[in-house]
Amino acid sequence: MTAVSVLIASFNHARYLRQTLESVLGQTLSDLELIVVDDGSSDGSWEILQEYAAHDKRLQVHSHPGRSNRGVSATVNLGLAKARGRYMAWLGSDDLWDRRFLEAQTRIFSDKPSVGLVCGRAFRIDAEGRPLGVMQEDDISKEKDPVCAMLLDRRIHALTTVFRRECIARVGMLDERLDYSDWELWVRILALYRAAHNKEPLASYRVHGGNMSLSVGREREIARHIAALTSLREKVTTIGGFLQKPHNRSLIELQLAAHLYCLGRDDEAESHVRAAARIDGTLRTSAWLWVKWIWYWETKRRHLLAERVREFRRFVASALASSAARRLRARVMRGSDWAMCFQRWRWRAERYLLGW
Secondary structure (H helix, E strand, O other), X not given: OOOEEEEEEEOOOHHHHHHHHHXXXXXXXXXXXXXXXXXXXXXXXXXXXXXXXXXXXXXXXXXXXXXXXXXXXXXXXXXXXXXXXXXXXXXXOOOEEOOOHHHHHHHXXXXXXXXXEEEEOOEEEOOOOOEXXXXXXXXXXXXXXHHHHHHOXXXXXHHHOEEEHHHHHHHOOOOOOOOOHHHHHHHHHHOXXXXXXXXXXXXXXXXXXXXXXXXXXXXXXXXXXXXXXXXHHHHHHHHOHHHHOHHHHHHHHHHHHHHHHHOOOHHHHHHHHHHHHHHOOOHHHOHHHHHHHHHHHHHOOHHHHHHHHHHHHXXXXXXXXXXXXXXXXXXXXXXXXXXXXXXXXXXHHHHHHHOO
């Protein structure tokens, strides 16, 4: 079996594609297969791929039927379906790896057999390859509950990530309905596997005018988050592990509530806050809720709350109070129903004994 399957989803990056291919084919770890799926490029990328495939048998070139455009997730999934390596990694068709990248990342798997995913740091470079500094990257391996950390916006960069083949077999491929499908996949993997982190930056993310992940508007960003969180919510029982912990299930509900609140959909947001309180009965008195989660939204996600930031804390408190009141009323009603049934039984017993 091949050591590593490297997947590239190629789309209209002919200007950078040769450098990307050479950064993979020139790795010090040569036991690899490079699977490139072209997503309907129209800028000469397909011809470049054919040229390289003719000279290196490790390179396979594929496309969707009719060389159609299906999007990044469907394109990576096609590559995953073709892959045969023990480990898997993917790289953007405009990004680069240091020639030691795969050797360094896969060595960590040998040293730590319980690890399912290895990630690391990356440089930013401009269109000409000039350095722009190091990208922000969180060391997810230090987290006791990596799923909770990811739900609170910890970052794993796809171009630095290598994972075991068995991870995909257990949690499934990318969800093609989602724009943030890579983040959602990392959460599913981390629900069942531990992560390791390589501190040395061995990858380069290219920043240029055609980046698909940059310059996303506020409302679109919120909608993408809601879709990814809803997907995780649907998969809680199927995946299990850390994802099924009450704390994380309630956190998914809270995150959905906050994003819906940002869009002014207060009734829907309140229903998710109430759902969170049902899942985790300690939520109303939780120091974690009032110190960490509220602070996270009022600081790190302040740009999404926008002008509603000042009312956010009051809204959450009101929704939780409403949830508590509903439960209290339900208990009273259940008690009233029981008392009425008991009274009716007593009247019937008395009538029977008195011969009425």
